[in-house]
Amino acid sequence: DTEVTQTPKHLVMGMTNKKSLKCEQHMGHRAMYWYKQKAKKPPELMFVYSYEKLSINESVPSRFSPECPNSSLLNLHLHALQPEDSALYLCASSQDAGDTYNEQFFGPGTRLTVL
C-alpha cells in the first residue's frame, strides 16, 4: 500500500483558532515531511522527521508546531495563523531520510484558508 493519507482535505480557520492537520502512512517508512505549497509555486520544505525525531526545521514560525506521535503519524498544530499562511499543506514520507536514493511520496494535501 503506497499511500499517504491526510485529513482534513479542506480547512478554513480564523486567525485566533487552533487546529491540527493529520498525516498517516502505513508503508513502514521512517521519515516524514511537511511541505507548504502556494499557488503556482513548488513545494517548500517545512519540517523533516527521521525515526520520530525532528531533524530539520526550515526556520518555520512557531505558530506551526509539528508532532510525530509514532512512526506512522505526523501532525501539524496550527495556532494564530495569518492570512498569508493560506496554502496547500503536503505531507510526504520516505523509507529513510539518511538515504541518498530516497523517494518521497506525497499525500493528497490539506487546503488551508486563513480568514
Place this chain on the structure above:
Amino acid sequence: QKEVEQNSGPLSVPEGAIASLNCTYSDRVSQSFFWYRQYSGKSPELIMSIYSNGDKEDGRFTAQLNKASQYVSLLIRDSQPSDSATYLCAVNMIRSGYSTLTFGKGTMLLVSP
C-alpha cells in the same frame, strides 16, 4: 544557494507527439533526481527516479541524466491530453546529514487533442 531550474512553459504539444521537459541543477554532489507530475489542485505524484547517467524508461516516460552537464530531462512519448499537468523536477540534496528535495518551479505541459 543550491538551485534547480526549469522552463515554466507552458509547453504545448499536439496529441501523439513527444514532449521534452528539461531541468538543470547547481549542486554537483547531488546523486538522485526525480520527476513529479502535479495536476491542478492536486498533490505531486512521483513518476520517475533516476540515479545513474544515461536513460531510464518506464512505459511512455524516459528520464535522462547527464551529471557532467548537470542536466536532467523527461521525455513523454505519444503524449495524451491526460498528460497535461505541471511537471516538477526535484533534486536530492543532503542537509545536516538528511536527504531533502529541492524542487524546480515546474513546467506546465499542455497536450492538445
